[in-house]
Amino acid sequence: MTQPGTRRTGAARPTLADVAREAGVSTALVSIVMRGVPGASDATRTRVRAIADDMGYVRDERARKLRQSSSRLIGVTFDLQQAFHGDLVEHLYGAASARGYDLAISAVAPSRREDVAIQALLRERCEVAVLLGSALADDELATTADRVPLLLVARRSEVAGVSSVHSDDAGGVALAVDHLVALGHRRLVHVDGGDAPGADDRRRGFALAVERHGLGADARVVAGGPTEHDGSRAVEVLLDSPTTPTGVVAFNDRCAAGVLDLLVRRRVDVPAEVSVIGYDDSRLAVGPHAQMSTISQNAAEMAEAAIDGALDLLDGGAPREVVLAPHLVARSTTGPASGTGPVG
Amino acid sequence: MTQPGTRRTGAARPTLADVAREAGVSTALVSIVMRGVPGASDATRTRVRAIADDMGYVRDERARKLRQSSSRLIGVTFDLQQAFHGDLVEHLYGAASARGYDLAISAVAPSRREDVAIQALLRERCEVAVLLGSALADDELATTADRVPLLLVARRSEVAGVSSVHSDDAGGVALAVDHLVALGHRRLVHVDGGDAPGADDRRRGFALAVERHGLGADARVVAGGPTEHDGSRAVEVLLDSPTTPTGVVAFNDRCAAGVLDLLVRRRVDVPAEVSVIGYDDSRLAVGPHAQMSTISQNAAEMAEAAIDGALDLLDGGAPREVVLAPHLVARSTTGPASGTGPVG
DNA sequence: TCGCTCATCTAGAACGTTCTAGTCACGAAG
DNA sequence: CTTCGTGACTAGAACGTTCTAGATGAGCGA
Known part of the structure; x- marks a missing residue:
């Protein structure tokens, strides 16, 4: 044979x-x-x-979909380099097939722009397009939405006619702050996401939460970004400053990984001296860099909501924004503030 | 609008x-x-x-491909969780489109088995299938190859009729050993890949290389695996043993990341006390866990070779095995052995 | 014997393209 | 005046399915 x-x-x-x-x-x-x-x-x-x-x-799926009035095909663009997108895609497969739909996935990468990926999906005649963490400008989204029903995941949509599914970023950061405060931390810092999607909301959520706890005066926001490198750089700034925080809320898990990495290198004990919490609960969080405390966006739930929202659009439903509640996943990078607890 | x-x-x-x-x-x-x-x-x-x-x-790409005698479509399966696969897919897009072919990508994940992914590609009527790091058994490969021309990437094929493109694993590990030896290291250890694809070749390459340098007596192989966790566990074993090595050759970058992580935690200075080298040159290697020294498989070159091999199969060429030369990427996790250099 | 229902099966048109085999007009050559 | 060649265009089949509208025939009651 x-x-x-x-x-x-x-x-x-x-x-x-x-x-x-x-x-x-x-x-x-x-x-x-x-x-x-x-x-x-x-x-x-x-x-x-x-x-x-x-x-x-x-x-022959091609002939079949050509003949059928509806192609029962959902197009998905995702970023090859983002671990969380991988998690989402996996669950999108499941959610779509549970509803009798197929998935056409089209990757975005440094050498393959988002509009190229979307064009490929349009040629496949998908009935609706789901964009994971799209970086498209509003006017580009609008012209795309003119060609195919559109749903954004992990990004807010300000464009008319476009649905979106994302987590409550401000609320998620508030959960992180509440967690740290409950552990006795008073001096908190937020390593922000710069101009990454969602960064504004998270900054705002941090500011509101520390204010609510009456810790506004001791709280700081330092410039960060969505990558490990951004997190490391932010820690360098922090360690050079006179008063060091005891609790760090990072923009996302990658950023938190960078924060953790540099802290460990500088012989700062986590969580004894400093607690660190990330955001996403991506695979990074459960790596060996300690089990990271984080705010989970729950990829499975998000994927379900995305498929539901997409099919709702297809049924002629009005575009809507679904905001999911994030939740705290306390692992081993957060602990009681030094000077409190049994010792104090 | x-x-x-x-x-x-x-x-x-x-x-x-x-x-x-x-x-x-x-x-x-x-x-x-x-x-x-x-x-x-x-x-x-x-x-x-x-x-x-x-x-x-x-x-309508579907109607077009249905009508055309050849669909000019290359199917690709990849693992959503493997960063290196992401790199490969990106370059496969480029290589395929440069030759006038489209790519249909189908993801493999814990909840989506490889045979499901392949079946989806067959239904798309791709002319040839490229499997990245396939975990299929030989008999499954054989039956699949019976339905569509098949090329494996990053895995060797022992199945008749199946082409493959992979790097010279034994040679790559030898490069790593040579590098460490040149830096003055004498006590080397290989944290192996267990039963992961390619692990055998890398183990063999390590044994041959240390023997060639006359360091066989001081060399060890400890049980590892393809994940960060495996690397960390291996380091625990190492640090407990009487003689600690000064040079570690890890199975891959993820494994090396685990090794590095635990070393840093245990306050072992890298590279002053121990040098560590990974394998893959995936995105992990250039993260902030220091710039990792590693053996590069060169995703771009591998992708080009894969597309070339796939199209060659289509042209009726005989199945063949392409072995690419890996090369050393020395970054900052390897350095002169302590006791040598300026000090000694 | 006739019609009726019902399950089983079939002919042929669609789907949106590409491809083959033309047609048509027009000017140049004989 | 015919013939030929050429550039611009078109009719209609084909790709492999699904779908619509029927055909066929068996079983059955009147």
């Missing part, structure tokens, strides 16, 4: 007609059998199926 | 026939214009193109 010479090439793959000829029935009947819809006797059903299996028949 | 009510839905997207009617010409002529092939006057060309743009025409 598997002789190169006898391998079926793409062109020679058997079609419905081939199976029908072999079985001595019409293509329509084979189609009925393969789809498992009523209209064929059990006898022919098993016979045709056996023949199809034997010939190695695989249906 | 962008009124929800007026947005075009999937079903209403304009077709060639719509454009043709609007322009008062035949669909064949519009097709000629849209493809940019000879057969239309410049006047009609510009006129039709303007009308098409105005109507927001986007060609």
